Amino acid sequence: MIDYTPVVLPNIENLHEIDVYEKHGGYSHIRKALGMQPEDVIEVVKKSGLRGRGGAAFPTGLKWSFMPKDNEKPKYLAINGDESEPGSFKDRQIFEFNPHLMIEGILIAGYAMGITSAYIYIRGEYEKWVQMVEKALKDAYDKGYVGDKMKTAFSSDYTLNIYVHRGAGAYICGEESSLMNSLEGKRGYPRVKPPFPAQYGLWGCPTTINNVETIANVPLIIDKGAEWYAAIGAEKHPGPILYGISGHVNKPGVYELPSGMLLTELIYDYAGGLPGDKKIKMVIPGGSSMPPLRGEELEGIRMDAESLKAAGSAIGTAGIMVMDEDTDIVRILTRIAHFYWIESCGQCTPCREGTGWMLKVLHRIMDGQGRMSDLDLLENVASNIEGNTICALGDAAAWPVKFTVQRFRKELEEYIQQTSEVAA
Numbered sequence: 001m002i003d004y005t006p007v008v009l010p011n012i013e014n015l016h017e018i019d020v021y022e023k024h025g026g027y028s029h030i031r032k033a034l035g036m037q038p039e040d041v042i043e044v045v046k047k048s049g050l051r052g053r054g055g056a057a058f059p060t061g062l063k064w065s066f067m068p069k070d071n072e073k074p075k076y077l078a079i080n081g082d083e084s085e086p087g088s089f090k091d092r093q094i095f096e097f098n099p100h101l102m103i104e105g106i107l108i109a110g111y112a113m114g115i116t117s118a119y120i121y122i123r124g125e126y127e128k129w130v131q132m133v134e135k136a137l138k139d140a141y142d143k144g145y146v147g148d149k150m151k152t153a154f155s156s157d158y159t160l161n162i163y164v165h166r167g168a169g170a171y172i173c174g175e176e177s178s179l180m181n182s183l184e185g186k187r188g189y190p191r192v193k194p195p196f197p198a199q200y201g202l203w204g205c206p207t208t209i210n211n212v213e214t215i216a217n218v219p220l221i222i223d224k225g226a227e228w229y230a231a232i233g234a235e236k237h238p239g240p241i242l243y244g245i246s247g248h249v250n251k252p253g254v255y256e257l258p259s260g261m262l263l264t265e266l267i268y269d270y271a272g273g274l275p276g277d278k279k280i281k282m283v284i285p286g287g288s289s290m291p292p293l294r295g296e297e298l299e300g301i302r303m304d305a306e307s308l309k310a311a312g313s314a315i316g317t318a319g320i321m322v323m324d325e326d327t328d329i330v331r332i333l334t335r336i337a338h339f340y341w342i343e344s345c346g347q348c349t350p351c352r353e354g355t356g357w358m359l360k361v362l363h364r365i366m367d368g369q370g371r372m373s374d375l376d377l378l379e380n381v382a383s384n385i386e387g388n389t390i391c392a393l394g395d396a397a398a399w400p401v402k403f404t405v406q407r408f409r410k411e412l413e414e415y416i417q418q419t420s421e422v423a424a
């Protein structure tokens with residue numbers, strides 16, 4: 001185990017209460033940011049190396065710099081707390097245990113980009129957490145940290161209003177352009193890009209979308225500096241990460257640790273290994289849409305964007321799903337395929353039809369009617385979805401299937417051999 005003290009989710013009792021948050025320096029970081037030029041705030045975030053925690057690990061400061069500098073149109077910030085990807089459950093820890101850190105991050109981001117309205121989009125099923133965020137936001141408004149009273153509280157001209165919006169249960173609304181359509185009251189269809197949100201976002205105005213965890217890192221960077229942040233964890237993907245570990249481990253949960261942790265260290269030292277000391281068959285390192293890894297090939301793989309890319313997967317949301325040696329891969333894959341089929345919005349043909357075909361073939365295999373050629377068929381359908389769709393849900397649906405077939409081919413062939421009446 002390493003020597004590390006959590007900073008996003010520090011071990012402070014009742015930190016979700018505004019008085020406690022203030023006692024520990026809360027809302028002094030926005031004060032500090034307001035004393036800087038907006039472009040200098042963006043520079044600090046760029047220098048820190050902060051990368052998005054919503055899935056794509058895109059550099060946050062760079063994203064902010066895409067926003068126009070003029071005020072021709074209103075500018076918006078949308079905070080993505082849809083958190084509907086199976087295996088991802090880390091943003092709700094921030095909602096519950098440190099919501100003011102997120103709110104303060106929104107204020108700093110808003111100031112840096114000249115934004116006057118921000119939305120926190122929260123997964124509809126998270127009713128408990130919606131209420132917690134609403135309570136925190138109300139307390140922040142009452143204290144004058146948000147809204148018109150900011151001028152007095154911070155002796156500054158800057159004001160920002162923040163609104164909470166509940167999703168209605170669709171995974172696709174976590175995709176940023178779909179989230180914007182949903183916020184506008186439209187059907188949650190992803191938009192064709194370009195134009196990108198910084199050019200044409202909410203109501204046709206410049207918009208930035210950031211994940212909850214991403215934005216919660218911002219006050220820490222302003223407080224302790226870009227160099228401090230850049231020195232935590234992996235050089236090209238620094239900072240603390242909330243690793244959500246689930247599946248066949250003795251101590252599932254969310255662990256805040258530096259980026260670049262060894263996957264095996266997280267699973268064995270922090271999450272307590274596997275029940276019954278079983279071997280690992282498969283690990284999906286970043287939420288269900290990321291390419292799965294073989295259990296015996298985890299040695300040396302670190303949890304940062306570069307290391308996982310080199311290992312043939314991706315960091316995604318750092319939601320690590322562990323499956324032991326007894327796991328039925330066909331059942332797992334069918335379950336995952338079912339999720340993406342049902343969540344496909346249906347706009348583009350490869351995703352709408354392909355997700356259905358993959359599911360049908362997997363059901364056929366599970367029902368003892370599989371053929372050896374089904375494995376090539378699955379790979380073929382997945383490859384025809386990948387890269388050919390409006391949004392990344394297509395890839396999310398294709399990758400688990402394509403890479404499981406490629407990396408677990410022997411096991412799948414044995415499965416078909418042993419269960420199928422028509423194997424040949």
Ligand SMILES: Cc1cc2nc3c(=O)[nH]c(=O)nc-3n(C[C@H](O)[C@H](O)[C@H](O)COP(=O)(O)O)c2cc1C
Nearest residue numbers: 052053054080082083084174175176210211214392
């Ligand atoms: C189907 C789909 C679902 C997504 N769901 C989420 C989500 O629940 N939360 C999130 O932050 N990003 C989600 N994303 C990624 C967002 O589109 C976007 O990249 C992210 O919110 C940007 O924030 P970041 O730069 O801070 O990571 C999803 C993407 C896709 C394609």
Ligand code: SF4
Nearest residue numbers: 345347348351389391
């Ligand atoms: S890839 Fe799938 S979810 Fe995304 S727009 Fe196309 S049909 Fe909809």
